Amino acid sequence: MNNDTRRLVCLLAVLLFVGGMAFQAVALPQVTGSISFNGTPVFDNSTDIGSATSFTALSNVVVVPNQQSGAYATIPNSYSAAFTPFVFVPLTVPVSPLWTLTYNNTTYSFFATTMTAVYDSDLQIWNIGGGGYASIDGFADTTGTWNLSAGQTGQSFYFGSASTAIPEPSAAALMLLSLSCALGWRRRARQPLGK
Numbered sequence: 005m006n007n008d009t010r011r012l013v014c015l016l017a018v019l020l021f022v023g024g025m026a027f028q029a030v031a032l033p034q035v036t037g038s039i040s041f042n043g044t045p046v047f048d049n050s051t052d053i054g055s056a057t058s059f060t061a062l063s064n065v066v067v068v069p070n071q072q073s074g075a076y077a078t079i080p081n082s083y084s085a086a087f088t089p090f091v092f093v094p095l096t097v098p099v100s101p102l103w104t105l106t107y108n109n110t111t112y113s114f115f116a117t118t119m120t121a122v123y124d125s126d127l128q129i130w131n132i133g134g135g136g137y138a139s140i141d142g143f144a145d146t147t148g149t150w151n152l153s154a155g156q157t158g159q160s161f162y163f164g165s166a167s168t169a170i171p172e173p174s175a176a177a178l179m180l181l182s183l184s185c186a187l188g189w190r191r192r193a194r195q196p197l198g199k
Contacts, residue, residue, distance in 0.1 A: 088101060
């Protein structure tokens with residue numbers, strides 16, 4: 005076996021390995037659907053929430069009845085979830101995870117990677133939201149959005165998150181691209197120098 009043939013075999017082996025890894029990553033389904041929660045917010049400034057800068061706790065958090073869809077549809081109404089306290093002034097991300105729950109040995113989570121926060125002084129409510137990704141055991145992490153509206157300490161807050169699947173390149177296309185590159189490299193290697 006000459007050196008060019010060895011290089012080609014080595015390159016093909018690497019490309020097949022990378023293509024196989026891409027196939028495994030693509031094989032997981034994307035998270036679809038949405039879920040909403042209610043709970044009790046605790047601000048760092050309970051007397052003037054317009055001056056608050058963080059949640060010190062988000063307690064008594066449960067799934068809002070009949071607001072779960074897609075990959076979240078099997079989670080029962082009023083099922084408990086845990087939220088991570090976070091700072092929203094200044095905007096502080098990531099929040100990892102923003103929320104999480106485990107149901108039937110499956111962990112569901114949402115990780116906030118972007119955030120905006122606006123205080124509505126007329127309604128005395130913070131509207132906080134942004135982007136991130138949903139993570140469910142057995143699914144590919146999937147980009148999504150989140151929104152939280154919260155008023156006075158001791159009152160309930162509302163949270164919703166939704167996933168938006170982003171198409172992954174197909175494994176077959178990756179394999180064909182790898183093979184085309186290898187064949188092109190092989191043809192070029194066969195040409196005499198100077199052509």
